[in-house]
Structures are given as C-alpha cells and as structure tokens.
Amino acid sequence: MNTTYRNRRHSVAWILVVLFIIVSALTLPPQSTDAEWNQGHHASGTFQAANIGPLRNFQCDASNTLLTTRVDLRWDTPAELVGEDVTYEVSWEGSGLLSGSGGPIEVRGNQYTYRQTLLTGVLDFGVDFTVVPKLANTRWAGESSYASANGFTLLGAVGGFDCEIVGPN
Numbered sequence: 001m002n003t004t005y006r007n008r009r010h011s012v013a014w015i016l017v018v019l020f021i022i023v024s025a026l027t028l029p030p031q032s033t034d035a036e037w038n039q040g041h042h043a044s045g046t047f048q049a050a051n052i053g054p055l056r057n058f059q060c061d062a063s064n065t066l067l068t069t070r071v072d073l074r075w076d077t078p079a080e081l082v083g084e085d086v087t088y089e090v091s092w093e094g095s096g097l098l099s100g101s102g103g104p105i106e107v108r109g110n111q112y113t114y115r116q117t118l119l120t121g122v123l124d125f126g127v128d129f130t131v132v133p134k135l136a137n138t139r140w141a142g143e144s145s146y147a148s149a150n151g152f153t154l155l156g157a158v159g160g161f162d163c164e165i166v167g168p169n
Contacts, residue, residue, distance in 0.1 A: 052134075053079060053080050053143060054143040054168035055075040055076065055078060055168070056075065056077070057074075057076040058073075058075045058145050058147070059165070060072070060147040060148075061074075069116045069125055069151070070113060070115050071113070072111065072113050073111060073112045073129060075110050078143075081135065081142070085136035086134065087108055087134050088108075088112070089131070090103055090105055091103030091104040091105070091129070092114060092128065092130070114129070125161070127148070127150075130144050132144050146165070146168070147164065147166060148164055150163075
C-alpha cells in the first residue's frame, strides 16, 4: 500500500464517522428521563409558625449566707405552651470583679438557682440573667426574659442587695 492510498482511506473513515454521528443525532428522538418537566403540577400547603410569648409570673429572689450568695429564679410556663414539653435556656453575665458569664444551660422545670461563692464575690456582686422558653426538641424559642441581681459584698456581708425583673424585651 502506498502512502496516498492510506491517507485517502483514513480520510474516508473519518468522513464516515462524522456522517454517522450527524445522522444518529438527527434521527434518534429525545428519550424521556426521570425528571420530566413537560407536565405542570400544582401543589399547595399551609405554614404555621409557633407563637411563644414571654414567661409568666417571672420572679427573682436573692439571699446571702456567710460564704454563698444565692439567686432563685422562678417562672410559669408561657400561656401558649401550657401542656407542651417545654425547656428553658438560662444564661448569665457577671459584672462583679471576679464574676464571669455562664450558660446557656437547658433547664427542665420552672426554676433555676444560681450560687456564687464568697471567693468570686469579694468586692461586689452583679449578675444579669436571661431565660428563654423553648419548645422541647425543636428550634422554636420564645421571648427572652431578664432579671438582674446586684449588691456589694465584703467578706460575706452584703449591702444593698437586690434582685429585680428587668422584663422581656
């Protein structure tokens, strides 16, 4: 075989391949797939958001012994969640010299007791609390409620100690 014959044979083969591709593309109909978009479907639904109000009857009481300052927070379940499985997220931010922040922690039940030892409240005592009601096992959260406890301590003696509800915001 000479070179000219071989080159012509390769050219004819390429032309046949190209013609086959073109004819195949033009003669094969489109095939259906799992995602057929040629039929219109209408769907409808409703969405309802949970409305979780603030804590009811939120109370804050503070007491002091020689070595410990104690703050008791109590509340009633929001009206919208009575009879539901509710948890409460409690967190606090200390403003005393050696106080720190804490939480959030999950509380089951309607009260939380915070204790601070003498060593962390030597000069002053100040803690701001946040309590958030939550529908258990969901991400639904209600309004935050706030309380603030303040006082001056010196070797366990407390002066001007108070605890007040500063409200839901």
